[in-house]
Amino acid sequence: MELKYEPNRIERKWQEYWDKNNFYKTSEDPSKPKYYALEMFPYPSGNLHMGHVRNYAIGDVIARYKAMNGFNVLHPMGWDSFGLPAENAAIKHGIHPAKWTFSNIDAMKQQLKTLGISYDWDREIATCRPDYYKFTQWMFLKLYDNGLAYKKSAAVNWCPSCQTVLANEQVVEGACERCETKVDKKKLEQWFFKITDYAQRLLDDLEQLEGWPDKVKIMQRNWIGRSEGCQFSMAIEGSDEMLTVFTTRPDTVYGVTYMVLAPEHPLVSVIAKGTPQEEAVKAFINEVKFISDVDRSSADLEKTGVFTGAYAINPMNGEKVPIWIANYVLMDYGTGAIMAVPAHDQRDFEFARKYNLPIRQVIKSNDPTDENNQLETAYAGDGYMINSGDFDGLSVEEGKQKIIAYMEANNIGSATVNFRLRDWLISRQRYWGAPIPMVYCPECGPVPVPYEDLPVLLPEDVNFKITGESPLNYVESFYKTNCPVCGSEARRETDTMDTFVCSSWYFNRYCSPDLKDMPFDPDQVNYWMPVDQYIGGVEHAILHLMYARFFTKFLYDIKMINSLEPFSNLLTQGMVLKDGSKMSKSKGNVVSPEEIIKHYGADTARLFILFASPPERDLEWSDQGVEGCYRFLNRIWRLVQDYAPLFAEDSESLNTASLNPRDKDLYYKVHATIKKVSEDIQERFNFNTAISAIMELSNHLNSYREVQDKNPALIKLAIDNLLILLSPFSPHICEELWQQTGHQSSIYLQPWPRYNPDALILDEVEMVIQISGKVKERIKVPINSAKEELEQIALDNPKIMALTDGREIVKIVVVPNKLINIVIK
């Protein structure tokens, strides 16, 4: 008999037990339904924070619950271990990124293990290990072979102080996240993945993702940004060049009074050449160059521009309109050029006002009171066409179609779909990433590294000084190579891949973690994939989740896997807050999981974090709340210690037919709790209410202590179930108490209990009597009493009689076993 609950001792004991007996090791088993539970793998920063604990605690409840319900569960863990922080550590402290990373992984793995999560550690992966990044490179080659990886010159984020390129995600509000210097754009040759080829499918298949939060689907939909319209070309006066524009409002094409090009548009210098405006145009382009990209794309920026001196011909009416350049037109959307319709576009309207350009109304509102003669703002609403030649009188919708049809018939333009989504820039001028497996041969040009030569290994001896180029550029043994095709001296690509590439396919690798020649075995992947439940922070709503979807579709297309989507169900967990804001070092409000575990144990930490709030919502950290969960576990401990002797020797089985009312009440509570906890986990992931139901059962058991003639078999039933129900949340204490109450095998191997519907049928229920919707009285009646009987009981009730005396009863509403509502006048 143990007197005191000592979490650290029993947690170590059971973690060792699970470890030694390969408890959570999984393999394919066609006889059982599979369940793939996955939490987003962490970057190994070196210490676990509360957000991780929350993420993995949620995942563990689901994984354990499913396993106990007969599923063959895959629940792996690994490390997203390439990336900038390791290299920064190298620059700052002179530690090699590999050494830094691997020691962080060791440290974090130790911390993770103290949480008692049911991981199959045999499947652990680290994206920075050659046996993993070999296949990240394999993915690159497959994409390249299929025309989905290409190189082009592009403007990238450049920090002038650090002298290096930054990933988009390392740019925070237009500044470098490390030194807070304003980020510039710099043109460099870069590798891209053609995710835009998949834009429509990425958009369409969102419909299939019923298990995803709408919020995330909406964010992806907006990010993809599909818009329908048409693209058409205009002749430029005195030039052979054509000017192509994209518009979603072809119905307003008769309202075009000028054209606008982005200042970077290649046609600008051509058309301005030799005009009196040439100097002004050059000056304006120079001016725009000095405005940062962030300010450039801000709606607050004042719209400015300059006339190019050239004119375009509107193909619909032959009208000559001036071509301007302006800061509000962006080169990287559409064609980098627009037709300006100031009467029906607010931006064009403001610009036209400022530069005294004509405004011509071509859409009239259907609302006759809406006299829009003196336009104060652009009119973007519905209506019918005017001033539009043969098209007058058509509605906006009809007009769009008819104009496009006309353009197509006359070879002016055609219907087009435009996406906001851009191709994915994957080059990084950094060391600590997967090298891009390409070779540049003076004879053969760019040549992919043959599959059999993978991996292209990262060299170890590298100087990390900041130069603005990849450190690999200075490692001769790395870049000097021979062409795989012709054998002549060639140079390796020295850029490495964005770490999002590594995390776009890792969930497949867990299915075949040790496979040598292929990223995964199709049979194994097709057994496990798709992930049944994916859990992580909402900050990955777009980037990671979109890239992973893209990779999955690509792998489907090349017949490597059978699923079109990687994650059937997605749970986006809320943040862990302290004093109302996100835990961060700079705010000094960080609570370390290590400290909490040391003090209270992992069971308490897990329980608190699951109890304090439903998983999707933000969670406010409370030291006192933790204390409360610790007290609860102590109460459970004592409860079992006190009751154990009672049923230790008594193996009599429970006779449910002869329960006294007090026992029946406890018996009811046991089954009601099984039902509630099962439903809360299974249907809604509402762990907080599941835990509170378990607390209620424990409270019932506690008050049962006062009962004189206790029923040992009933207590045993209650305690067994209590421990099983609590075990996914706080597994160690439950294993320990399970063993102490005489069970031979692990509680994890217990089947999840089923509630007995008969146990939930009570003899008597409490009902409420309302008068006109207000509760006036409570009565106890036999369950399922007849409506007429209930009405009579209510009307005969003295309190109700007094209140209804002399009033007319309009009607009586009876909700079975709940309430009787007497409506009076």
Next chain:
RNA sequence: GCGGGCGUGGCGGAAUGGCAGACGCACCAGACUUAGGAUCUGGCGGGAAACCGUGGAGGUUCAAGUCCUCUCGCCCGCACCA
């Protein structure tokens, strides 16, 4: 500006249209104790009560935290996307 979410006791949070505040924390009182920051018991939205209470104003309904309309506040995402 557009899109999404959230407003319930002192706090975290519960409530298939059917008893608002489950469960926990904090607090108060009592018990046990040399002691209590341990444990146990009880209380705990406001109000003396009738009653009043889910950000605010209307509405639907026998019945609204829940449904509808308007409105205020906070949080998150996107933001000159043609």
